[in-house]
Amino acid sequence: MNNSITNVLVTGASNGIGLDLTKKLLQEGAAVIAITRSGEIADFSHPRLxxxxxDISNEESIKIAANQVKELGIKLDCLVNNAGxxxxxxxxIPTAALMNATFATNTTGTVLFTEAFLEHVKDGGQxxxxxxxxxxxxxxxxxxPAYRMSKAAINIYAVMLSQRLADKNIRVxxxxxxxxxxxxGGDTAPVTIEQSANGIYKAITENTHTGKFWNIELDAVEEF
Ligand SMILES: NC(=O)c1ccc[n+]([C@@H]2O[C@H](COP(=O)([O-])OP(=O)(O)OC[C@H]3O[C@@H](n4cnc5c(N)ncnc54)[C@H](OP(=O)(O)O)[C@@H]3O)[C@@H](O)[C@H]2O)c1
Structure with missing residues (x-):
């Protein structure tokens, strides 16, 4: 299967995986809405960008961004929650400060962002x-500890959302x-940003699963 992905939104697209995935999607012909904290991407522009x-940790900022997408009148084929x-x-040792700051973006922010943008994801999208x-x-x-728990919570939310959105055929x-x-990830990480962006692109264009954990390195589903 080749999922059609004309319009994609990527959060945290100023840097790292989000930036390379944005470039890959543009290269492959998609139009991309990139969410960045600064409202810019340094030294990069594209006619379809x-x-x-x-800022996904800020509810007011999420609302404003969601309204801007509404004004564009675009339905998303894919929403990529990358910011983290x-x-x-x-x-x-977990601390309150690092727990709160981590969850504010990786969990609460990611969930609230997704909820605010659900209406912009088309039926049959992902x-x-x-x-x-x-x-x-x-x-x-x-x-x-904060990082692992914040992402484990997102795994659970993703499964719940896959069930909620099954009747719209939206894969999660x-x-x-x-x-x-x-x-x-640091300099010693084994995977280049380009390899990762290519793997994510492959997953979103070919993946037919919903509510399952996908490992780009294995190119396969893994148990939670
Ligand atoms: N690198 C890895 O090995 C690895 C492994 C597993 C999972 N991941 C996940 O992959 C995602 C991307 O990570 P990365 O390695 O590319 O990290 P990165 O280079 O640090 O990039 C993170 C991106 O998220 C953005 N961001 C952070 N907080 C935000 C907020 N509150 N609102 C909006 N944007 C925000 C950053 O924006 P600024 O530029 O403004 O800071 C940046 O664009 C993360 O969710 C991470 O947990 C990464």
């Missing part, structure tokens, strides 16, 4: 969440993009 300012933070990747294999139960280790996929050479 619309950049909208948005990894604030305690090297820590073992919603993707950049999750992590670090949140799968068999991979649990003591480090990154939490996915692992690999351990990727980005600001978050």
């Amino acid at each position: 619309t950049i909208i300012q948005g 933070v990894g604030l305690d990747l090297g820590d073992e 919603i993707v969440f950049l999750s992590t294999a670090m949140a799968l139960v068999r991979n649990i280790a003591p480090n990154a 996929t939490p996915l692992h993009p690999g351990w990727v050479q980005t600001r978050m």
Whole structure:
């Protein structure tokens, strides 16, 4: 199957995986709405790229961004929830400050953003969440408590949403993009940003699953 993806929205498109995925989608002929905190992407523009300012940890900002998309009159084939933070990747002891800041973006923000944009996703479309294999139960280790828990919560939300949206035939996929050479993943990560963006592109254009965890590195479904 080749899912048609004419209009795609990507959050956190200023950097890392979100930026490369945006470029890949444009290369492949899609039109992209990129959500960035600054309202810009440094040194990059494209005739099919619309950049909208948005901080997904801020409800008012989400509302304004959703209204701007409404004004564009576009129905999305795919909503890519990519924006995320990894604030305690090297820590073992959870703190209130890092828990709150992590959940504000990775969980509450991602959920509220998705809920605000649901009406813009067309029937038969899809919603993707950049999750992590670090949140799968068999991979649990003591480090990154806020990060792992914030993404595990998103995995659960993704399954719930897949059930809610089944009658609209909207597929919902939490996915692992690999351990990727980005600001978050660091220089020693084994997967290049380009490899990850290509894998995500393949997943959103070919994936037929819903409510399942997809691992880009394995190119397969994994158990939660
Ligand atoms: N890299 C990995 O190995 C890896 C592995 C598994 C999962 N992931 C997931 O993949 C996604 C992308 O990660 P990455 O490695 O590309 O990280 P990154 O290079 O740090 O990029 C993160 C992006 O999210 C944006 N962002 C953060 N908080 C935001 C907010 N409140 N509102 C809007 N945008 C926000 C950042 O914007 P600014 O530029 O404004 O900061 C940036 O564009 C994340 O969800 C991450 O958890 C990454």
